[in-house]
Amino acid sequence: MAEYTWPAAGDRLHIGKHISRLDGPVKATGRAKYAYDVNRRGMLWAVMVQSPHAHARITAIDTSAAEAMDGVVKVQVIQDVGTEIQWAHDEIVAVAATSEEVARDGAAAVKIEYEVLPHFVNERAVDEAPDAQPAQAETTGDPAAAMASAPTKSSGTYHVAQIAHCSLESHGQVAEWQDEETVTLWASTQAISGVASQLGERIGIPASNVHVETQYMGGGFGSKFSVDRWGVVCAELAKETGRPVKLMLDRDQEVTVAGARPSTHAEVSTAADADGNVVAWDSKSWGSGGPAGANSPPLPYVFAFDDQTHMHTSVPTNTGPARAWRAPRHPQACLVTMRALEDLAHAAGMDPLDFFLKNIDKTGERSGTYTEELEKGAELMGWRDRWRPRGSGTGTVRSGLGLALHTWGGRGHRSNCEVLAYRDGLVEARIGSQDLGTGTRTIIALVLAETFGLGLEQVKVTMGRSVLPASGASGGSTTVGGVSGSTRRAALNAVDAVFERIAPRLGTEMANLELKGGQLHFKDGSMAAMPWRQAATLIGVNPVSATGANPGPGQLNDSGVGGIQMADVSVDMETGVVSINRMVAVQDCGLILDMKLAESQVYGSLIMGVTYALTEERVFDPHTGQMLNADMEFYKLAGIEDVGEMIVHMMTGPGYDERGVIGLGEPPVIAPGAAIANAATNATGVPINEMPMTPERVLAAINGGMA
Amino acid sequence: MAQTRYPKTPREEQPEASADSAETTARGPFSRRQFLRGSAAAGAASAGLLSGILDDAAAQGEPGVAGPGAVDMAFKINGKAHVATLEPRVTLLDALRNHLDLTGAKKVCDRGTCGACTVLMNGDPVYACSVLAIEAQGADVTTVEGLGSPANMHPIQQAFVDHDAQQCGFCTPGFIVASAALLNRHPNPDQDTVHRELGGNLCRCGTYAGVRAAVAQAAGGGTTNG
Numbered sequence: 001m002a003e004y005t006w007p008a009a010g011d012r013l014h015i016g017k018h019i020s021r022l023d024g025p026v027k028a029t030g031r032a033k034y035a036y037d038v039n040r041r042g043m044l045w046a047v048m049v050q051s052p053h054a055h056a057r058i059t060a061i062d063t064s065a066a067e068a069m070d071g072v073v074k075v076q077v078i079q080d081v082g083t084e085i086q087w088a089h090d091e092i093v094a095v096a097a098t099s100e101e102v103a104r105d106g107a108a109a110v111k112i113e114y115e116v117l118p119h120f121v122n123e124r125a126v127d128e129a130p131d132a133q134p135a136q137a138e139t140t141g142d143p144a145a146a147m148a149s150a151p152t153k154s155s156g157t158y159h160v161a162q163i164a165h166c167s168l169e170s171h172g173q174v175a176e177w178q179d180e181e182t183v184t185l186w187a188s189t190q191a192i193s194g195v196a197s198q199l200g201e202r203i204g205i206p207a208s209n210v211h212v213e214t215q216y217m218g219g220g221f222g223s224k225f226s227v228d229r230w231g232v233v234c235a236e237l238a239k240e241t242g243r244p245v246k247l248m249l250d251r252d253q254e255v256t257v258a259g260a261r262p263s264t265h266a267e268v269s270t271a272a273d274a275d276g277n278v279v280a281w282d283s284k285s286w287g288s289g290g291p292a293g294a295n296s297p298p299l300p301y302v303f304a305f306d307d308q309t310h311m312h313t314s315v316p317t318n319t320g321p322a323r324a325w326r327a328p329r330h331p332q333a334c335l336v337t338m339r340a341l342e343d344l345a346h347a348a349g350m351d352p353l354d355f356f357l358k359n360i361d362k363t364g365e366r367s368g369t370y371t372e373e374l375e376k377g378a379e380l381m382g383w384r385d386r387w388r389p390r391g392s393g394t395g396t397v398r399s400g401l402g403l404a405l406h407t408w409g410g411r412g413h414r415s416n417c418e419v420l421a422y423r424d425g426l427v428e429a430r431i432g433s434q435d436l437g438t439g440t441r442t443i444i445a446l447v448l449a450e451t452f453g454l455g456l457e458q459v460k461v462t463m464g465r466s467v468l469p470a471s472g473a474s475g476g477s478t479t480v481g482g483v484s485g486s487t488r489r490a491a492l493n494a495v496d497a498v499f500e501r502i503a504p505r506l507g508t509e510m511a512n513l514e515l516k517g518g519q520l521h522f523k524d525g526s527m528a529a530m531p532w533r534q535a536a537t538l539i540g541v542n543p544v545s546a547t548g549a550n551p552g553p554g555q556l557n558d559s560g561v562g563g564i565q566m567a568d569v570s571v572d573m574e575t576g577v578v579s580i581n582r583m584v585a586v587q588d589c590g591l592i593l594d595m596k597l598a599e600s601q602v603y604g605s606l607i608m609g610v611t612y613a614l615t616e617e618r619v620f621d622p623h624t625g626q627m628l629n630a631d632m633e634f635y636k637l638a639g640i641e642d643v644g645e646m647i648v649h650m651m652t653g654p655g656y657d658e659r660g661v662i663g664l665g666e667p668p669v670i671a672p673g674a675a676i677a678n679a680a681t682n683a684t685g686v687p688i689n690e691m692p693m694t695p696e697r698v699l700a701a702i703n704g705g706m707a
Numbered sequence: 708m709a710q711t712r713y714p715k716t717p718r719e720e721q722p723e724a725s726a727d728s729a730e731t732t733a734r735g736p737f738s739r740r741q742f743l744r745g746s747a748a749a750g751a752a753s754a755g756l757l758s759g760i761l762d763d764a765a766a767q768g769e770p771g772v773a774g775p776g777a778v779d780m781a782f783k784i785n786g787k788a789h790v791a792t793l794e795p796r797v798t799l800l801d802a803l804r805n806h807l808d809l810t811g812a813k814k815v816c817d818r819g820t821c822g823a824c825t826v827l828m829n830g831d832p833v834y835a836c837s838v839l840a841i842e843a844q845g846a847d848v849t850t851v852e853g854l855g856s857p858a859n860m861h862p863i864q865q866a867f868v869d870h871d872a873q874q875c876g877f878c879t880p881g882f883i884v885a886s887a888a889l890l891n892r893h894p895n896p897d898q899d900t901v902h903r904e905l906g907g908n909l910c911r912c913g914t915y916a917g918v919r920a921a922v923a924q925a926a927g928g929g930t931t932n933g
Contacts, residue, residue, distance in 0.1 A: 632909065
């Protein structure tokens with residue numbers, strides 16, 4: 001029977017090559033239909049009315065004017081009188097109408113009255129928080145004693161603002177009922193299988209009667225795992241009106257209620273011995289991601305010291321709730337840790353590259369990887385020639401270098417795949433996964449084609465529907481390991497099943513057959529190789545079917561990666577503007593299936609990192625509790641001119657490939673902010689301790705530092 | 708950079724438009740038509756910037772009043788004639804997406820910031836969310852669907868595929884249309900020109916490295932990084 005392994009380096013047909021995503025042409029020509037693009041015959045548009053208050057109790061709702069409006073078909077109260085609203089923009093009423101314009105008119109005509117209650121939105125002022133929740137300190141060794149006796153000490157306070165997911169396709173869906181018991185949901189989701197179960201439970205029909213379809217998805221980044229209240233409302237409106245309904249969030253809703261990354265603020269003290277070994281760590285952090293506060297960031301990050309202590313306080317706020325944002329808690333922990341260690345390196349009078357290498361054994365089992373990556377990164381950045389001590393620059397515009405390390409798990413999730421081989425030669429994978437734009441569809445095709453020894457044009461991937469074999473949600477960098485594992489096992493099983501069926505028809509044994517280079521080979525040379533298309537005709541009218549799952553036999557994927565990033569920035573000392581000159585990312589992720597897609601993930605992560613490092617922040621007005629920049633004009637994403645030159649190096653070959661596939665969605669997005677902050681600190685000569693590093697903040701740091 | 712077009716506001720409407728302008732400063736629902744009219748009138752009143760445009764409008768005589776109900780409109784989109792009965796306040800973007808099922812142009816910010824809805828009007832890139840459909844009558848409108856098909860892609864579409872200048876793909880149609888316009892104007896652009904001309908389009912997944920390389924390929928060479 002099949003051996004569940006990946007092919008050796010010399011035997012790979014597609015794996016590791018630069019392969020363009022297969023759905024590229026459909027997307028690039030505007031033919032790809034996202035949930036937002038689904039238009040159904042007789043469809044209604046739904047718009048939601050939101051709370052203008054951050055904390056309030058609903059005292060009256062009058063929908064009569066909206067209901068009387070021409071074109072308004074149904075008005076549904078989502079949260080009724082008496083409900084206590086915990087954040088601004090929370091949804092209260094939905095209006096479904098025959099056009100988007102009329103739906104908006106209807107929403108504007110809904111009258112809601114509130115009893116306004118006191119709110120708290122700015123958790124940075126933790127002392128003013130009405131409901132701060134401190135946790136027990138986690139302590140190893142005796143950090144106080146280690147700190148007291150150490151010759152080199154450093155301390156600082158670091159801030160990472162709350163940011164939004166700001167997916168370009170907002171949350172939402174189109175719902176259409178086929179009959180009283182069956183509904184189809186075209187949803188913008190990272191979890192088709194999970195959403196089917198969630199919606200079934202919420203509206204009281206079997207999960208198997210909810211058909212979720214997501215062929216293309218306009219960004220989620222961790223914010224789209226749930227059916228959400230608006231998904232339920234959309235399905236209910238569709239049922240009650242007997243018509244398909246489209247309900248997509250508006251941009252202001254998207255950035256206020258549909259996803260936030262919690263803030264982190266931390267006071268850190270560190271100490272090193274005379275040789276530059278870190279001997280003590282003490283951190284107190286706090287932060288918020290809305291009414292549930294925020295979980296503790298993993299501090300110290302990547303490194304573990306013999307004597308360390310950390311304490312976290314969760315601060316609930318009246319702001320739209322947090323959702324998982326790529327590598328939850330890691331980017332914040334990375335900024336705090338890498339900035340603190342850079343400060344300690346400076347106190348020790350050391351180049352941070354030497355300092356990090358000196359302490360690399362404290363990173364544990366990935367220390368060898370980090371060492372190789374730091375050396376490679378230094379070469380690509382020209383670090384050894386170009387690094388100068390903090391604040392050495394002169395003139396108005398000063399440049400500096402910074403670095404940071406990160407880590408992530410990324411083991412493959414649970415996934416099931418069915419592979420079908422047809423007598424016309426087509427081989428199909430059916431899998432209930434979704435492609436968020438990471439290239440999942442392409443990865444599945446590539447693994448299938450690799451296993452059958454075929455070209456990519458000879459295989460087909462059917463995915464993005466919840467009725468297909470269940471596969472996990474796409475989050476936490478778990479998809480690539482999951483779907484590649486299930487597809488590889490299913491495909492290997494399918495090859496065996498094909499051999500089992502056709503061997504008797506060829507008068508030979510299964511074990512004598514082999515698929516390679518698009519041909520069926522006879523190992524004993526008894527017959528000449530025949531093209532796969534010809535061999536496939538022997539399958540007969542009933543296709544061969546086989547299944548595979550992840551996890552399963554054989555090590556096809558693993559968990560745990562390390563990566564390093566370096567930033568070269570310039571800071572204008574008169575304006576406080578930080579500009580990115582160059583970013584270097586060196587990353588491992590085990591066996592790379594498609595080098596082009598892997599590199600895209602890292603380029604994209606660097607860019608997303610630049611944008612949260614420099615511009616992204618959910619700004620709340622303490623007086624009204626409103627988010628002040630709930631749009632894309634002032635919730636700023638970096639543009640093409642803002643991101644500098646980018647160099648990406650993927651670690652491959654012996655020591656990496658044999659670990660199997662490991663996820664890449666989260667790791668490279670963790671460190672850019674920390675590397676940039678360290679570079680800005682190196683350039684200006686003053687600690688730049690806040691993200692985003694807006695000109696205002698950098699200038700304040702510069703002026704404070706010079707005072 | 709994509710451009711928006713100023714609405715042609717007759718002088719007679721200024722007093723009323725000023726009232727609308729005040730309304731736009733308050734939080735709460737307002738129509739795009741009121742917003743555009745209000746801000747145009749405010750600009751004209753404060754700085755006189757639009758006086759030329761207003762004079763032009765006046766010189767063309769009293770414009771017909773359309774709406775507020777739906778009116779018949781005719782469009783030329785991707786070389787084909789389309790008719791629709793739409794309220795005058797409907798944007799070109801909503802007309803394309805909601806009424807003509809041309810969903811390549813995306814609705815993202817709906818406020819003329821992100822560029823995901825970029826289409827060509829008479830060869831110039833515009834934000835379709837910031838143009839009223841009624842204004843697009845008589846213009847030659849090209850959407851991303853009109854540039855090429857999966858089987859017969861425009862060179863810039865092929866270049867986006869080759870350099871993986873797309874991940875989720877939601878900003879991609881806008882980027883491709885803006886890039887096509889860029890290459891029409893600057894067949895061999897340097898990097899500063901690329902950055903300036905595509906500065907009106909935003910990507911969340913982070914595909915700018917691929918976009919730079921794609922534009923360089925479609926331009927027939929040149930150097931980019933990434």
